[in-house]
Amino acid sequence: MSMIPVNEPLLDGNELKYLEECIRTGWISSEGPFVARFEENFAARVGRKYGVAVSNGTVALEASLVALGIGCGDEVILPAFTIISCASAVVRAGAKPVLVDSDPLTWNMDVSRIESRITPRTKAIMAVHIYGLPVDMKPLLDLADRYGLHVIEDAAEAHGLTCYGAPCGSFGDISTFSFYPNKLVTTGEGGMIVTDDAGLADKCRSLRNLCFKPEKRFVHDELGYNFRMTNLQAALGLAQLERLDEFAQRKRFMGKRYSELLSGVEGLEIPLECTGYAENIYWVFGIVLKDGLQFDAERMMRQLGGKKIGTRPFFWPMHEQPVFRKMGMFDGEQYPVAERLARRGFYLPSGLAVTERQIATVCSVLADALKENAA
Template identity: 40%
Template sequence: MNELSRPADGAASAFLPVYEPDLSGNERRYVLEAVDSTWISSRGAFLDRFEGAFGEVVGTPHVTAVCNGTVALHLALHCLDLQPGDEVIVPSFTYIASVNTIVQAGAVPVFADCTAEDWLLDPVDVERRITPKTRAIMPVHLYGAVCDMDRLCALAERHRLEIVEDCAEALGSTWRGTHVGRFSAAATFSFFGNKTVTTGEGGMVMARDAAMLRRLRIAKGQGMDPDRRYWHVAMGFNYRMTNVAAAIGLGQIERLPAILARKKAIAARYRANLANHPFAFQEMRPEVDSSDWLVSLLLPRGANRDAVMERLARLRIETRPVFYCAHHMPHHERPDLVLPVSEDIAARGMSLPSYPALTDADVDRVCEALVEVVQRRG
C-alpha cells in the first residue's frame, strides 16, 4: 500500500464530496409548516413567498417557480413560439439540458465554441453561425461565471434575435451590477441539490416583462386560464413547483448572502493555494461578480484526468469532470464539427469540492492532495 492509498487519520480522513446542501436554517421548520397546512402540492403560501424572495434577489418580480431546471429551459423556449427548422445558437460545452430542450421545443441547436479564458460562449463564433434561420442565442453561465452580455446583446439586437439565458449555475452572479437573467426574453435557474440555493429539485423562470410572465405561468399550468378554472387557452404542461419544495427554497434564500460570501472565500483560497502550480482557472471578465458556484480548473496537458480523480477518491476527496461537449454526444453528434477550445476544456477540466461548509483546512487538504497526485503524473 503506497502513501496515496493509505487512509489518513482524524479529520483528514473525512469524506469531502463535490457538493452538499447547507440546510441549517429555517428549511425544516418551513417544511413542517407546509405539511401541517396540508398545502403540499402546487399551491400554498410558500410558493408566493419563495418567488417574492427570489425576485428581490434578482431585481424583478417577473419570476415563476417550476419543478426543475430542465423544464424551466423548455418552458422558456416553448414560449418563444419556435417553429420547426428555427435555430438556437448554444455552446457545445454545457450541461446537456441546454441542448436537449432546444430539440424538445422543435428547434435546431447550432453549436458554438467558447473562449479559452472564461470557458463561456464566444461572441465571435456566435456571429459566424448566425443564419436567416437563427431565432435565438442561449448564453450559458457556467460555474458562476458570466458570458460577455454586452457583445451578445448587441448581436441579438443587430440580428433581431431573442436571448434565453441558462443561469442554472449562476444565482448571485452579476454583469456590470445587473443580475444574470435580466438580459433575456426569458431566463432560467436550477435548484437541484448541488446548487447555491436548492429545493431538492426545482427551477425558476425569469421573464422580461409581465406579458411574458403571464405566458409562462399559463403554459406551466397545463395552459389553464388563470381567471377561469379548467378552461385551457394554450398548449401547456405540468411544470409547477410544490409548496413543500418552495418551503425549502425560502429557508435557503434567506441565507443567500452568507452562502455566497463563504463560497467566494473558498474559491479565493483555492486560487491562492494553487497559484504557483500548473492549473488554469476560469478567468472572470472585469464586468463580472461571480457567485463561484463550483470551483473548476484545467489540469496540465498530459495529466490523466481519470487517474487523478481516482487517486483523489482513494484519499476520500470527490471530484467530477467538467461537461463533455454536446456535439460529441450520440444523439447530437456532429462528426465534421471541430470546436477546439471547447474540446480542450472538456478533456482537461475538473471540479473540486465547493460546498459552503468546507473549512479552510478542507480546502488546503484538497489542494495539497491535488498537487501531489498531479506531480506524480496522475
C-alpha cells in the same frame, strides 16, 4: 480520512421552520402560499418583474423556448460546452441547436464567434453562465438587438453573480435558474423562470400547469406540462434565498482559498478571479490540467477518488454527445476549446458546507497526486 464530498449544501437557516409550517397547515402541493412568496422574492432579487417557479432548471428552459414561440425550422445559438439540458430543450422544441466554441479563459461562450453562426433561421441566442463567471452580456445583447433575436439567459449556475453590475438573471427576454442541491439556493429539485414580460410570464404559468383554462379547467386549447413546484420546495427555497448574500460571500472565500493554495502548483490552470465585467463567484472550483501533462482529467479524478476526494467532470461537448450523433446532428463539427475543457477539466469539492481544513486537504492531496503522475 473521511470522504470529502464534491457537494454538501447548508440547510441550517429557516428551512426546518418553513417546512414545519407547510406540514402543520397542510399546504404541501403547488397551491401553497410559499410558491408565490418564493416567486416574488426571487424575481425581485434578480431585478425582474415576474417569477414562475417550476420543477427543475431543465423544464424552465423548455417552457421558455415554447413561450417564445421557437419551434420547427428555427435555430438557437448556444455554447458547445454546457449541460445537455440546453441543447435538448432546443431539440424538444423542434428547433435546431447551433453551437459556439468557448473562451479558453472564462470557459463561457466566445461571444466574438456568435455573429458568424447567425442565419436567416436564427431566432434566439441562449447565453449560459458557466461555473462562476458570466457570459460577456453587453456585446451579446448588442448583437441580438441588431439582428432582432431573442435572448434566453441560462443563469442556473449564477445565483448571486453580477455582470456589468447587474444581476445575472436580469438580461434578455427571459432567464432561467436551477435549484439543484449544488446551487447556492437549493430546493432539492426545482427551477425558476424570470422575465419582465407579463405575456411571457402568463404563458409560462399556463405551460407549467397543463394549460388549464381559468374559466373551464378541464377543457384545453393547448397541450401543457406538469412542471409545477411544490409548496415544500418553495419553502425550502425561500429560506435559502434569505442567505444568498452570505452564501455568495462564502463561495468567494472558498474560491480565493483554493486559488491561494493551488497558484504555485505545476501543471494546473485555475479559474480567473475576475474579468472586466464580473467577479468570479466560484459556483464550483474548476481546474484544467495543462497540455504538458501526459494524463487526462479522468485518470486524475480516479486517483483523487481513491484518496477520498470527491470530484466531478466538466461538461461533455454537445457535438460529441452520442445521442445527438445518432440523430445525425453536428456531423463533422469541431470545437477545440470545448473538447479540451471536457478532457482536461474537472472540479473539486465546492459545496457550501466544505470547511477550510477540507480545502487545505484537497489541495495537498491534489498536489501530491500531480507529482506522482508526473514522475
